[in-house]
Amino acid sequence: MTLGKMRKRSVVLLFVFFVLLFLIVCRLFYWQIIKGTQMKELAERQQTNQTAIIARRGTIYDRNQNILAESATVNTVVCNPQQIEKDCKDEEGNVRKSDLRLIASTLAEILSLDEDDVYDKITRENKFQYIKKRISIEEADAIKKLKDSSVDKETAKLFSGVYFEEDSKRYYQYNLASHIIGFTGYDNDGMQGIEMTYNEYLTGRAGAVLSARNAGGTTAEMQYEVDFDAQKGDDIVLTIDGNIQAILEKYLEQACIENELKEGCCGIVMNPKTGEILAMATKPDFDLNDPTALLQYEKFAIGMDEVIELTRSENDSERNDAVAQIRNKMWRNKAISDTYEPGSTFKILTAAMALEEGVADLNSQFYCSGSKQVADRTIKCHKHAGHGAEDFAHGVINSCNVVFMDLGLRIGSEKFQEYFKAFGLTQRTGIELIGESGSVYYKNRMSETDIATSSFGQGFSITPIQLITAISAVVNGGNVMKPQIVKEIRNSGGVVKTFYPEVVNKVISEQTSATMRNILEQVVSDPNGTGKNAYIKGYRIGGKTGTSEKGRNNDKRIASFVGFAPADDPQIICLVMLDEPQTANKYGGTIAAPLVGAIMEETLEYLGIERQYTEEEAQSISISVPDVREQAVASAKQMIANKKLNIKVVGNGDTVLDQLPLPGVNVSENSTVIVYTQERDENKKVAVPDLTGLTPEQAKKRLSDLGLNFEVGGAGLAASKGAYAFRQSIPAGTMVEPATVVSVEFRHSASD
Numbered sequence: 142m143t144l145g146k147m148r149k150r151s152v153v154l155l156f157v158f159f160v161l162l163f164l165i166v167c168r169l170f171y172w173q174i175i176k177g178t179q180m181k182e183l184a185e186r187q188q189t190n191q192t193a194i195i196a197r198r199g200t201i202y203d204r205n206q207n208i209l210a211e212s213a214t215v216n217t218v219v220c221n222p223q224q225i226e227k228d229c230k231d232e233e234g235n236v237r238k239s240d241l242r243l244i245a246s247t248l249a250e251i252l253s254l255d256e257d258d259v260y261d262k263i264t265r266e267n268k269f270q271y272i273k274k275r276i277s278i279e280e281a282d283a284i285k286k287l288k289d290s291s292v293d294k295e296t297a298k299l300f301s302g303v304y305f306e307e308d309s310k311r312y313y314q315y316n317l318a319s320h321i322i323g324f325t326g327y328d329n330d331g332m333q334g335i336e337m338t339y340n341e342y343l344t345g346r347a348g349a350v351l352s353a354r355n356a357g358g359t360t361a362e363m364q365y366e367v368d369f370d371a372q373k374g375d376d377i378v379l380t381i382d383g384n385i386q387a388i389l390e391k392y393l394e395q396a397c398i399e400n401e402l403k404e405g406c407c408g409i410v411m412n413p414k415t416g417e418i419l420a421m422a423t424k425p426d427f428d429l430n431d432p433t434a435l436l437q438y439e440k441f442a443i444g445m446d447e448v449i450e451l452t453r454s455e456n457d458s459e460r461n462d463a464v465a466q467i468r469n470k471m472w473r474n475k476a477i478s479d480t481y482e483p484g485s486t487f488k489i490l491t492a493a494m495a496l497e498e499g500v501a502d503l504n505s506q507f508y509c510s511g512s513k514q515v516a517d518r519t520i521k522c523h524k525h526a527g528h529g530a531e532d533f534a535h536g537v538i539n540s541c542n543v544v545f546m547d548l549g550l551r552i553g554s555e556k557f558q559e560y561f562k563a564f565g566l567t568q569r570t571g572i573e574l575i576g577e578s579g580s581v582y583y584k585n586r587m588s589e590t591d592i593a594t595s596s597f598g599q600g601f602s603i604t605p606i607q608l609i610t611a612i613s614a615v616v617n618g619g620n621v622m623k624p625q626i627v628k629e630i631r632n633s634g635g636v637v638k639t640f641y642p643e644v645v646n647k648v649i650s651e652q653t654s655a656t657m658r659n660i661l662e663q664v665v666s667d668p669n670g671t672g673k674n675a676y677i678k679g680y681r682i683g684g685k686t687g688t689s690e691k692g693r694n695n696d697k698r699i700a701s702f703v704g705f706a707p708a709d710d711p712q713i714i715c716l717v718m719l720d721e722p723q724t725a726n727k728y729g730g731t732i733a734a735p736l737v738g739a740i741m742e743e744t745l746e747y748l749g750i751e752r753q754y755t756e757e758e759a760q761s762i763s764i765s766v767p768d769v770r771e772q773a774v775a776s777a778k779q780m781i782a783n784k785k786l787n788i789k790v791v792g793n794g795d796t797v798l799d800q801l802p803l804p805g806v807n808v809s810e811n812s813t814v815i816v817y818t819q820e821r822d823e824n825k826k827v828a829v830p831d832l833t834g835l836t837p838e839q840a841k842k843r844l845s846d847l848g849l850n851f852e853v854g855g856a857g858l859a860a861s862k863g864a865y866a867f868r869q870s871i872p873a874g875t876m877v878e879p880a881t882v883v884s885v886e887f888r889h890s891a892s893d
């Protein structure tokens with residue numbers, strides 16, 4: 142082909158292209174503008190054939206692709222009685238009653254409805270009538286078959302006045318992370334949480350099928366069809382780990398009941414290195430599948446009886462007020478919306494500032510007499526008798542207020558405020574959830590008293606998300622990370638947007654961070670540490686207790702604890718805040734530390750982080766009871782001794798017939814295995830004693846005196862002084878077989 146021919150051909154192609162484009166535009170104009178009104182009328186006259194296709198809302202996944210929220214399409218069966226009447230007319234124009242009966246009985250059978258009710262609906266004098274809402278897939282398939290003219294033309298014609306309407310329903314299979322996910326309203330728009338912040342992505346685009354035929358009822362065929370495909374919304378992948386979320390929620394629910402928390406509680410589990418939120422929960426919360434229902438809230442709410450009673454009031458305004466009050470509470474994400482004085486957990490930041498600024502080091506010596514005079518005020522340490530002489534690390538381990546006041550004054554107003562800002566405490570973290578609150582803090586130059594009290598976390602208010610973000614920076618090497626909740630947005634075409642960890646600020650050096658990790662580990666592992674209730678055998682946990690006052694001169698407290706692990710290379714950090722406990726001891730060290738210990742233990746196990754026991758711990762870890770049945774007594778004795786267990790022989794025979802505990806049961810060192818050379822008396826049972834308040838030694842003796850075995854369970858440094866039994870695995874009074882293992886959890890009374 143010559144160049145000239147090619148050019149000529151291009152011109153022709155271009156011309157054809159423009160002609161086609163022009164035709165398409167004309168066609169569109171015709172449909173949209175000229176025929177638009179006519180189509181609309183047609184559609185109104187013949188609703189039968191107009192169907193809106195609702196776009197499926199995007200799915201919300203956790204980081205492991207577990208579905209946390211998804212939409213399913215549901216069909217509703219409707220009919221146009223006027224159309225049905227027309228379809229049932231014979232050639233003379235008389236309605237065949239038998240046909241109407243046939244339609245009613247067929248539908249009634251498929252949809253499990255009463256035939257007379259269906260008959261009544263299809264014979265009404267209107268154009269639109271619901272027959273059954275939200276039908277099953279099987280029901281829909283059966284009706285589709287009736288309407289299929291390739292199956293049976295006559296039947297299809299008879300059922301042409303019966304059709305479907307599509308609707309979309311949101312399902313939350315696990316019912317987890319309600320405050321993160323939020324919910325959608327009747328119009329399928331997000332109202333809270335991710336459903337709201339990412340509504341634009343999740344919604345998708347609705348489509349429609351609009352068709353009209355035989356509109357005038359004459360024989361002239363008129364067929365129009367316009368078809369817009371619905372486009373499914375984008376999917377959102379969260380940073381949340383559904384398993385860790387479930388662990389956190391389980392323990393927070395337990396904490397609500399156990400500590401009678403008047404204002405509930407919240408917790409956050411995060412990756413301190415990346416800022417990814419692995420779990421975040423507030424309890425009590427709401428049911429994702431029924432977000433306005435109060436049931437789930439009522440289950441864990443304490444001290445709300447009067448308001449709950451009013452939600453059942455006959456008086457409209459009284460009832461509405463009460464319902465509104467509870468909904469405000471149950472929809473509130475405390476982890477990002479509540480501001481509070483952090484109390485002693487804040488000491489982590491003061492200590493890091495002091496080390497980084499060089500106003501103190503590990504050799505610095507302090508003295509606590511129980512209080513300190515600052516300007517015209519005498520400010521007390523939580524230990525009124527005083528901690529005496531202590532070095533920097535022990536100031537933190539003891540959580541000594543006097544040491545922190547000294548540090549604060551050395552840091553000074555200017556530097557303190559500089560760090561406060563650098564740690565991100567003067568602004569919202571920007572987490573992509575609805576309702577994050579800002580903090581309340583000193584904006585002008587701080588007085589000495591202001592600094593002294595601020596150094597131990599009083600005089601300003603921040604949110605839990607701000608605090609955990611700042612403390613993450615202290616233990617991760619010094620980087621303030623932006624808390625991240627969304628990992629990825631994607632659709633059928635692939636990834637739409639990926640979110641990456643974001644460093645907001647570098648506040649302290651790696652060296653200061655390493656020193657702080659080490660000291661904070663001692664807070665938990667030291668026999669005198671204020672955080673020893675969070676101790677977990679085999680895991681290196683670092684942490685800090687906190688107890689905040691809610692206003693002065695009342696006994697309303699917030700007990701909190703922040704923990705991280707493994708202490709030398711933190712993979713997770715967890716903050717828990719218990720709001721207004723009604724327990725006798727309201728200190729974070731007593732009630733929040735063991736909770737964080739338990740949450741972290743399960744989380745670390747789930748993440749597959751291996752335990753590394755100290756020599757002392759290695760001796761007390763569980764031993765699996767060997768199978769000595771059918772062995773000679775002498776060899777049974779040897780086998781049991783080899784496992785560092787004790788034996789008790791019942792009977793005078795030579796061969797072991799039975800044993801307790803059974804093979805494979807885990808017991809601790811020096812536990813007793815009973816072997817029977819005679820038939821075991823199945824009726825011989827022992828009542829489990831009440832061990833509450835006993836020391837580990839006392840509890841062990843009480844159990845062994847009764848022929849029962851003892852084991853230390855749960856979080857807490859049981860081996861240290863002052864440990865008392867708090868909970869036992871088998872309730873007192875339960876009748877059990879001899880040698881049964883009773884696991885006992887120990888706690889310490891903390892004063893911080």
Ligand SMILES: [Zn+2]
Pocket residue numbers: 509510511522523524527528529540541542543544
């Ligand atoms: Zn002190």
